[in-house]
Amino acid sequence: MPGIVLIGTQWGDEGKGKITDLLADQMDIVVRYQGGDNAGHTVIDGSQEFRFHLIPSGILYPHIACVIGNGVVINPKVLIEELDGLESRGVSTDKLLISCNAHLVMPYHLILDGARELKLGKSKIGTTHKGIGPAYADKTSRTGLRIQDMLDMKIFKKKLEIVLKEKNEILTKIYDFEPLDLDKIVTDYTGYAKRLEKHIADTSLVVNKALDESKNVFFEGAQGTLLDIDHGTYPFVTSSSPLSGGACVGVGVGPKRIDRVIGVVKAYITRVGSGPFPTELDDEVGNTMREKGGEYGTTTGRPRRCGWFDAVILRYANMINGLTEIAVTKLDVLSQFEKIKICVGYEHKGKVYDNFPPHQTIVHKCKPVYEEVGGWMEGLNNITNYDDLPKAAQEYLARIEELGGVPIKMVSVGPKRRQIIFKS
Ligand code: GDP
Ligand code: IMO
Ligand code: MG
Numbered sequence: 359m360p361g362i363v364l365i366g367t368q369w370g371d372e373g374k375g376k377i378t379d380l381l382a383d384q385m386d387i388v389v390r391y392q393g394g395d396n397a398g399h400t401v402i403d404g405s406q407e408f409r410f411h412l413i414p415s416g417i418l419y420p421h422i423a424c425v426i427g428n429g430v431v432i433n434p435k436v437l438i439e440e441l442d443g444l445e446s447r448g449v450s451t452d453k454l455l456i457s458c459n460a461h462l463v464m465p466y467h468l469i470l471d472g473a474r475e476l477k478l479g480k481s482k483i484g485t486t487h488k489g490i491g492p493a494y495a496d497k498t499s500r501t502g503l504r505i506q507d508m509l510d511m512k513i514f515k516k517k518l519e520i521v522l523k524e525k526n527e528i529l530t531k532i533y534d535f536e537p538l539d540l541d542k543i544v545t546d547y548t549g550y551a552k553r554l555e556k557h558i559a560d561t562s563l564v565v566n567k568a569l570d571e572s573k574n575v576f577f578e579g580a581q582g583t584l585l586d587i588d589h590g591t592y593p594f595v596t597s598s599s600p601l602s603g604g605a606c607v608g609v610g611v612g613p614k615r616i617d618r619v620i621g622v623v624k625a626y627i628t629r630v631g632s633g634p635f636p637t638e639l640d641d642e643v644g645n646t647m648r649e650k651g652g653e654y655g656t657t658t659g660r661p662r663r664c665g666w667f668d669a670v671i672l673r674y675a676n677m678i679n680g681l682t683e684i685a686v687t688k689l690d691v692l693s694q695f696e697k698i699k700i701c702v703g704y705e706h707k708g709k710v711y712d713n714f715p716p717h718q719t720i721v722h723k724c725k726p727v728y729e730e731v732g733g734w735m736e737g738l739n740n741i742t743n744y745d746d747l748p749k750a751a752q753e754y755l756a757r758i759e760e761l762g763g764v765p766i767k768m769v770s771v772g773p774k775r776r777q778i779i780f781k782s
Pocket of ligand 2: 366484580585597630
């Protein structure tokens with residue numbers, strides 16, 4: 359069973375970092391396949407907290423090779439800061455490999471991300487301002503610069519000179535910014551290249567060889583299903599494909615290599631940034647979820663919008679990712695509530711939708727159809743056996759399984775590694 363993909367089933371921040379770290383122990387390689395440093399994956403190892411943005415959440419285990427695949431967009435400055443930060447805390451990063459085909463986030467991407475959001479005003483996407491959208495746009499329009507371009511700074515400069523002419527026109531004429539200096543960027547990226555050179559590799563070959571040898575490869579998704587560029591709540595999405603299918607393209611492996619697809623499911627829903635959110639709670643219940651769940655962005659510190667669990671979303675995530683199992687996280691946060699609601703459908707103009715509506719107006723305007731179940735009102739943080747969970751918590755989980763049509767294999771009851779229940 360060597361190829362395992364882990365994905366977020368909602369709008370991100372489901373606890374992917376925690377589950378990746380937990381399972382990484384049994385892996386040989388952990389690989390990121392899309393996104394960039396818009397991701398923020400939290401791992402708690404003993405008393406230490408780590409927040410990973412570009413580096414896979416398996417890096418804490420010295421036996422694991424960590425790979426940043428071709429589908430990721432890399433801000434080299436951020437990557438170097440992350441590497442230095444880990445080294446200074448005694449974590450070796452020697453076994454990190456970076457795909458030579460991954461695209462670079464450039465200084466103009468960062469500026470354009472912010473400037474476009476500002477221009478959009480109230481209609482803004484609420485991006486992380488990490489330059490992700492503009493970097494993927496350049497990749498698609500074939501004007502991007504890649505990691506491998508940094509291995510030959512002459513070529514890098516030639517390509518940049520052409521691109522920068524156009525970017526500077528946009529920056530100065532449309533957004534009223536100062537133009538960027540070619541030589542300054544070349545000097546900065548020459549420094550980054552020197553620091554990162556030893557990590558650059560043909561990562562698709564490395565991962566395929568490992569799979570040939572029946573080694574365990576873990577594909578760590580970033581973001582979540584509803585932030586997918588094709589299948590998410592467009593345009594309030596990110597610019598890559600966080601789905602299980604994205605793992606094949608973002609690393610360079612065939613679909614037959616994937617044996618398991620684990621969906622990470624938060625026991626309620628959160629979202630950062632703009633866009634529709636049918637079960638959002640703009641009240642005391644939502645505030646309690648935010649405070650008890652520590653729902654503040656790992657990357658930007660923004661408060662996350664909170665709401666009840668939504669089975670329509672889980673069914674959709676199951677369908678488009680081909681989930682083999684799910685890990686339910688943050689069940690402990692729901693210990694606060696006497697009554698808990700589960701959204702089982704969306705009602706719009708007298709019609710009830712069990713499946714995620716294809717027309718987004720419905721997602722914006724629908725009313726959630728709720729089922730109410732009893733809460734358990736007791737702490738779960740120290741429970742390690744499924745049978746020891748309160749009966750009401752077991753019933754809640756059983757209903758999630760039933761509505762989602764996918765078995766639960768793990769239940770997380772706290773942020774620490776040991777706060778996990780395996781379910782047979
Ligand atoms: P990711 O982006 O999917 O990796 O998730 P984040 O790390 O951005 O956000 C998840 C947050 O919840 C982090 O602060 C985790 O430490 C925390 N967390 C993960 N699992 C649990 C859990 O089961 N219970 C609680 N209370 N916190 C958790
Ligand atoms: P992890 O991996 C939650 C959201 C942003 C915004 C939208 C577009 O930690 O789950 P972008 O900067 O990607 O152009 O922003 O996507 N977003 C995330 N939300 N978790 C993430 O990553 C996210 N990465 C991007 O808030 O709404
Ligand atoms: Mg996160």
